[in-house]
Amino acid sequence: MTPAFIIAKKRDGLPLAAEEIAFFVQGFSRGEVPDYQMAALAMAIYLRGMTPVETAALTEQMLRSGETLDWPKAGGIPVADKHSTGGIGDKTSLILAPLLACCGLRVPMISGRGLGATGGTLDKLEAIPGFRTDLSLDEVRAITERVGCVITGASAELAPADKKLYALRDVTATVASIPLITASIMSKKLAEGLDALVLDVKFGSGAFMKSLEDARALAYSLVETGERMGVRTSALLTDMNQPLGRMVGNAVEVDESLEILAGRGPADLRELTLELAAEALLLAERAASREAALEQLSAELDSGRSLTKFREMVAAQGGNLDAPRPRAAARDFSASYAGFIRCIDAEQLGMAVIEMGGGRKVVADRIDHSTGLEMLVRIGERVERGQPLVRLFSRPEEFDRVSRIVAAAIEIGESPCDGPRLIVERIGG
Numbered sequence: 129m130t131p132a133f134i135i136a137k138k139r140d141g142l143p144l145a146a147e148e149i150a151f152f153v154q155g156f157s158r159g160e161v162p163d164y165q166m167a168a169l170a171m172a173i174y175l176r177g178m179t180p181v182e183t184a185a186l187t188e189q190m191l192r193s194g195e196t197l198d199w200p201k202a203g204g205i206p207v208a209d210k211h212s213t214g215g216i217g218d219k220t221s222l223i224l225a226p227l228l229a230c231c232g233l234r235v236p237m238i239s240g241r242g243l244g245a246t247g248g249t250l251d252k253l254e255a256i257p258g259f260r261t262d263l264s265l266d267e268v269r270a271i272t273e274r275v276g277c278v279i280t281g282a283s284a285e286l287a288p289a290d291k292k293l294y295a296l297r298d299v300t301a302t303v304a305s306i307p308l309i310t311a312s313i314m315s316k317k318l319a320e321g322l323d324a325l326v327l328d329v330k331f332g333s334g335a336f337m338k339s340l341e342d343a344r345a346l347a348y349s350l351v352e353t354g355e356r357m358g359v360r361t362s363a364l365l366t367d368m369n370q371p372l373g374r375m376v377g378n379a380v381e382v383d384e385s386l387e388i389l390a391g392r393g394p395a396d397l398r399e400l401t402l403e404l405a406a407e408a409l410l411l412a413e414r415a416a417s418r419e420a421a422l423e424q425l426s427a428e429l430d431s432g433r434s435l436t437k438f439r440e441m442v443a444a445q446g447g448n449l450d451a452p453r454p455r456a457a458a459r460d461f462s463a464s465y466a467g468f469i470r471c472i473d474a475e476q477l478g479m480a481v482i483e484m485g486g487g488r489k490v491v492a493d494r495i496d497h498s499t500g501l502e503m504l505v506r507i508g509e510r511v512e513r514g515q516p517l518v519r520l521f522s523r524p525e526e527f528d529r530v531s532r533i534v535a536a537a538i539e540i541g542e543s544p545c546d547g548p549r550l551i552v553e554r555i556g557g
């Protein structure tokens with residue numbers, strides 16, 4: 129096979145055979161197919177798309193480029209996970225992993241860092257003193273077996289073709305391609321050796337996909353690929369036009385997750401976490417109905433057992449949950465006039481947190497875990513002049529600059545409006 133012929137075939141809009149995809153991806157992974165040919169194929173895929181069969185073949189080859197986890201079948205403990213396409217204030221992973229472990233599932237969660245304006249699960253967890261996110265696959269196996277859940281970063285052995293390809297896509301304007309995104313996300317997730325996977329595909333101002341239509345197309349592609357690869361998969365399409373929960377940042381998001389794990393915390397965050405966890409229990413055949421799943425999960429949260437499980441996981445990963453977590457000085461940003469909160473640019477709020485040092489502008493940046501913000505209002509609420517809208521946790525000298533970003537992100541209008549529905553659609557399952 130010749131790489132240039134395969135590129136030409138895709139350039140001309142023809143579907144690639146599984147063997148051609150295997151030849152290309154394995155060759156790229158071994159360094160035999162050079163970056164420029166892989167970049168050309170990525171652009172051809174970006175422009176021409178892929179069929180579901182091709183997307184599954186691409187995912188499989190990226191998965192096969194590295195090691196995968198496998199689990200003893202004895203005992204019949206299902207292995208499950210959740211993936212979110214990323215949002216502002218999205219901390220559901222921190223809650224969901226111990227919650228599902230309490231319900232008898234294995235959850236070997238491989239997570240990522242911030243992408244664009246969205247925060248990363250690993251960055252949040254690193255706000256816990258001592259917490260390790262660089263576990264080897266052997267450690268992942270051991271902790272998952274012992275505790276029931278783990279949250280760590282992808283080691284070099286896991287889907288290495290994705291790491292190489294993502295770096296190329298990033299600099300060749302080929303990130304926003306549904307088949308390439310699908311193969312990238314699913315190769316990493318399926319390397320965990322899953323039986324069940326639930327996807328939180330977000331749309332709106334703070335999401336990777338801004339429109340519901342684009343998010344739906346991505347969700348269908350992810351679910352179909354998971355199913356083709358023998359993993360029970362479903363997706364929820366969820367609103368990301370305002371932060372999830374109240375807290376956005378790192379240490380503050382850990383604190384809010386602990387609230388939910390203790391049976392308290394903001395209603396939207398609890399609702400979404402419970403619904404995603406219920407999907408996972410249904411896919412793993414550990415609940416007879418959605419209602420039964422929600423009842424079991426609510427009881428777990430309210431009993432505090434999932435908080436104890438989270439403590440166990442943190443300790444197993446070297447973290448100390450009792451050590452003080454940093455929090456910068458708080459100061460409120462208030463409304464300059466009365467009206468209704470009509471619109472929030474959640475992405476800009478994410479950028480405000482990055483400006484405060486809570487995220488990275490370049491890969492080498494160090495995160496300041498103490499910074500962040502707390503949303504004090506939601507879309508549709510009436511506010512009065514002088515009413516605090518957002519509490520900023522920042523270095524005092526940065527308050528004015530960050531306030532200007534926050535001011536531009538929140539639109540107050542004269543007419544009332546409804547808040548958006550959080551969970552809009554369910555796909556697959």
Ligand code: URA
Pocket residue numbers: 243294303308309310312313
């Ligand atoms: N997240 C990923 O892991 N890969 C993509 O391609 C896009 C988002």
